[in-house]
Amino acid sequence: MNIAESRAGIVDLCKRLHARNLLAAADGNISVRISDDEIVITPTARNKAFIREDDLAVITLDNRVVAGAPSGERLLHLEVFKRCPLARVVVHAHPPTAIAWSVAYPEMSELPREALSEIILAVGHIPIARYAEPGTTQMAESVRSFLPESRVMILARHGALSWGEDFEEAYNGMERIEHTAQILKSAHELGGITQLPSAELERLYSLRKSLERARYEESRVTRATRARWRTFHFGSDAPSA
Numbered sequence: 001m002n003i004a005e006s007r008a009g010i011v012d013l014c015k016r017l018h019a020r021n022l023l024a025a026a027d028g029n030i031s032v033r034i035s036d037d038e039i040v041i042t043p044t045a046r047n048k049a050f051i052r053e054d055d056l057a058v059i060t061l062d063n064r065v066v067a068g069a070p071s072g073e074r075l076l077h078l079e080v081f082k083r084c085p086l087a088r089v090v091v092h093a094h095p096p097t098a099i100a101w102s103v104a105y106p107e108m109s110e111l112p113r114e115a116l117s118e119i120i121l122a123v124g125h126i127p128i129a130r131y132a133e134p135g136t137t138q139m140a141e142s143v144r145s146f147l148p149e150s151r152v153m154i155l156a157r158h159g160a161l162s163w164g165e166d167f168e169e170a171y172n173g174m175e176r177i178e179h180t181a182q183i184l185k186s187a188h189e190l191g192g193i194t195q196l197p198s199a200e201l202e203r204l205y206s207l208r209k210s211l212e213r214a215r216y217e218e219s220r221v222t223r224a225t226r227a228r229w230r231t232f233h234f235g236s237d238a239p240s241a
């Protein structure tokens, strides 16, 4: 993914998230890692439905502003990039039903994972990070213990976070959080959230483990191939992936 594709991808994702009601007004932010040290990120205080490529800002991993007026929540994104070497795209949005669970049940540490096979298979679980004031170092710290293992999480009384190795994975994560929260809310209203049988849960957890192993192997092979390709084409001056 080059810089032009990264910028176009961010604008596209902003519009998709807004159209799906996963953020409103100036909520949320999206970032893409474009080199070992630099990140393109959405600007501060702008409605994502109106964002253009020219509006995007560039910052370094150590939070130096290179261009534009970056999001005030950029420490959250930097935390993910520092702790997750595989992260290329980070999405922070404000999915309403997911946030509502953390408001209604402040003691809840994750959405009930054993109710739905898709939670276990697609993302493992959906933890809820404790509340911290948006934009602060405390907010970045609140997600630290979930990284790099969790690629999706709810930020209590505030929003949600997802990251991926590409745009689609990061977007899927955010959709998954809100869709799961909606199903669980409906079940709760209809009579209660029930669990899958324990034998089926065992099978799903073991399937999840093999999926994770396969994904790890695939990432490792992809990284090795990219490194070989760069050295072949650029020698020792190879640009980073």
Ligand SMILES: [Zn+2]
Binding pocket: 027, 028, 073, 092, 093, 094, 134, 158, 159
């Ligand atoms: Zn936010």
